[in-house]
Amino acid sequence: MQAARGVLVLNAGSSSLKFAVVDPDTGAQRLSGIGESLGDSDPRVSWRCDDETGHLALDPGAAHAAVLDYLVGELLPAQPALRAQLIAVGHRIVHGGEHFAQSVLIDGDVIATIEDCAALAPLHNPPGLLGIRAARRAFAQLDQVAVFDTAFHQSLPPHAYLYALPYRLYREHRIRRYGMHGSSYRFVSERAAALLQRPLSALNIIATHLGNGASVAAIKSGTSADTSMGLTPLEGLVMGTRCGDLDAGVLIHLAESLGYAVAEIRALLNRDSGLLGISGLSNDCRELERAAGNGHRGARLALEIFCYRLAKYIAAYTVPLQRVDALVFTGGIGENSTWVRAQTLEWLRGLGYRLDSARNRQMRAGAEGAITAAGSPLALVIPTNEEWVIARDAARLVAAQE
Incomplete structure (x- = not known):
């Protein structure tokens, strides 16, 4: 019998x-x-x-480094048997540009490339690099593996990934659509195929990963055909603190007429917009739903815009797929917000979607299954498991060296 083994997976988000x-x-x-x-x-x-749980309040303003210090300095040393089972450390890295079409073992060149891509994912790549450096110090004997969100979307055709800018900007600077949440899309597309008992190669799905960062992907025969995030994670849907799609002329107006500096525009678009900016209250969907239920107009407006924009993208992605076998909701909001799912499907009534309210209410806290009524196009809730995808890739790459 194979001895127990584990991969330490680090998944750095913008605020988690x-x-x-x-x-x-x-x-x-x-x-x-x-x-x-x-x-x-x-x-x-x-x-x-195992059966033990714990909670720790960090100092106000503490960020990713404080969590890593606690994990490496206290949690894992308290579990020596578990630490002894580790065979690798797997890192979710959001942006790898065109450099990586698959997961890779981390070396100095890989770290340098991730650093070069940091400007394209300023809320994600820097904390990902923190995790890599902390893990290399703490686990010098273990292989480190980078699993890139952008790798899954390297299958996009040029008509989907190119912007209508002078072509030289792509040729010389690789300015194009890259897409993110690739590990999540890999998992839920494989899981959808299993649930529907169909080969992944014969399945077309529209998958929505909804969390503080949010995106949509058109997945055709198991590969990405289009996706909503672009050169950076800013493009596409309304998100927790990011604006999503925006008239580029707004940026010119902010700079020329309102005197915004580049750093101020970057902060505005990445940290002060989205659900937080519209509501003036919070970027947390749970808090906004509670507030909207108590009559907070800004919270309700933020949620309505979120769902409307989501529904428009879903409808648009029938174009690259032509035939849609399933619509999938995943991510923290997609898996748990009955309100967001219901409102999104209401906007999609013109495409035939009809909600089964009882089923929708059941889909929370890890539940999996259909939420649409008989005769409706199929919509599923599938809890994502990016960590398992990262662990599988890490174990595969480690085994390939043996």
């Missing part, structure tokens, strides 16, 4: 850091946790190891 020790064969997690609200006034860490 998930960590887990994952069995690459089964997806089981002996240790899992998350640092949330990082950089805000009330950052915190919560974790579970």
